[in-house]
Amino acid sequence: MLRDRFYPTSQSLEDPQRVHKTHGNPVLVEALKKLSLEGKLKFNREIEVKNEARRLKSVDHAMGNASRPGSPTASFVTVDSEEIDLIRKEPAFLKRVFDYLGPWAINFIQERNSSDKRKAEEDSEAKDVATKKARLVPDVEEGSNDPTVLSEVNFPQILFDTARRVSGGIPLSFFTYERLSAIASDTLLTQKIRVSFLDDDGKKSTVYALDVPKLIDEWKLPKGGDKKEGLSFSEFREAAGFLLKFEAERTVGGENSNNYKWFDNHFSFWLVHRGSESLFEFWKDLEFDQRMERKIYPKPFVASSYENAWSKAETPSCPSA
Numbered sequence: 001m002l003r004d005r006f007y008p009t010s011q012s013l014e015d016p017q018r019v020h021k022t023h024g025n026p027v028l029v030e031a032l033k034k035l036s037l038e039g040k041l042k043f044n045r046e047i048e049v050k051n052e053a054r055r056l057k058s059v060d061h062a063m064g065n066a067s068r069p070g071s072p073t074a075s076f077v078t079v080d081s082e083e084i085d086l087i088r089k090e091p092a093f094l095k096r097v098f099d100y101l102g103p104w105a106i107n108f109i110q111e112r113n114s115s116d117k118r119k120a121e122e123d124s125e126a127k128d129v130a131t132k133k134a135r136l137v138p139d140v141e142e143g144s145n146d147p148t149v150l151s152e153v154n155f156p157q158i159l160f161d162t163a164r165r166v167s168g169g170i171p172l173s174f175f176t177y178e179r180l181s182a183i184a185s186d187t188l189l190t191q192k193i194r195v196s197f198l199d200d201d202g203k204k205s206t207v208y209a210l211d212v213p214k215l216i217d218e219w220k221l222p223k224g225g226d227k228k229e230g231l232s233f234s235e236f237r238e239a240a241g242f243l244l245k246f247e248a249e250r251t252v253g254g255e256n257s258n259n260y261k262w263f264d265n266h267f268s269f270w271l272v273h274r275g276s277e278s279l280f281e282f283w284k285d286l287e288f289d290q291r292m293e294r295k296i297y298p299k300p301f302v303a304s305s306y307e308n309a310w311s312k313a314e315t316p317s318c319p320s321a
Helices: 026-033 037-062 081-089 091-100 103-127 147-151 157-165 177-185 212-218 233-250 258-272 280-296 303-314
Strands: 192-198 204-210
Touching: 037 081, 037 091, 037 258, 037 303, 081 091, 081 103, 103 258, 157 192, 157 204, 157 233, 177 233, 233 258, 233 280, 258 280, 258 303, 280 303
Parallel strands: none
Antiparallel strands: 192 204
16 A cells, blocks of 8 residues: 655644644744755654654653653744655756655655556556567566665565575675665576475475575675664665565564564654764664664664664764674
């Protein structure tokens, strides 16, 4: 089911008794109406960052780690359907404003663009049945400059078997679009091993899994001791999105599972902070440690511990341990 909102519904929309603080001043309302589309997106991104901080505080309050819940979230400046179409259909403009789009807006664009692409493919197939004759070969499908197309990755079975059967699992660096595409398109040739295990009936079974060490060497990725994982900020953001999608597909309960919610909170925290890109080299080690600790001790997400870690990242002289 496609998302029907470009931004998540805030508490100001859910509670009709609440005064809309963001838009309550007539002078402010008029000023907001005159903002350019880029200005609206930038303004809304600032609201989204503050709203996330309020939600995290409410999570802490619910868990007994804070004396009061976060204040009600603020509502967003309206971005109409024509403006949304401009954002998602003009790659140059999308690239310019991409950093002002939060996870909700990016997912909205991805879903709408994927839906448009599927419809175009269905229309094209209906009109061009003749091109399927045996004497014809299919044309080469070129890649797109649209960054939202990166969401269209089908995870091959070997990824699920590797994550479940191989000690250590799959490195985050394997979840970039380029490497996932290589695995998906080259499943029969890529480095792999046979893994034996006892199934639910106690019978010995065998599956193929990725040979993680050999692929690390083949792709010239850093070994396990490098907490940066060979990723730039943009690659980390890309890999985090694909890993989150993978966890939803492989975990019982999908997006409602504890595992998915933890990864969603974890990655959203590190990517939503103002200045997260400029401070990437300082917080990446901390992020890695938290992810590894989750593998050993699967405890719930606690916002306060993340805020403490962020404070260390904002002070580069502090050790990232």
